[in-house]
Amino acid sequence: MAYLGENQEDWADYDASLLLRRVKDTDTKVPVLVSQGLADEFLQEQLQPESLRDAAKMVDYPLTLELHEHYDHSYYFIASFIEQHLRFHGRVLYQSL
8 A cells, every 4th residue: 555555446557467457459469477486475465476377368468477486585586587587578579679
């Protein structure tokens, strides 16, 4: 509530799972890679990667969701996978030019 206010309907514009559900067949579908640590303390209550996966399937969105055991929400997690993400998204952006 501190960031988005008390009106929970306004939160939908910032929820990746809900935003994905709005994608139409005519929209450009840029492939996305998401990595998630399964030991993340925010996993079940806030992040809910299965919701993102389900939304992507619903609208046939090209999502690669990687779930990593023994990783949390730390700098070490980010440092472990940042190069893979930069390379993936760099390729996707280059191909769209």
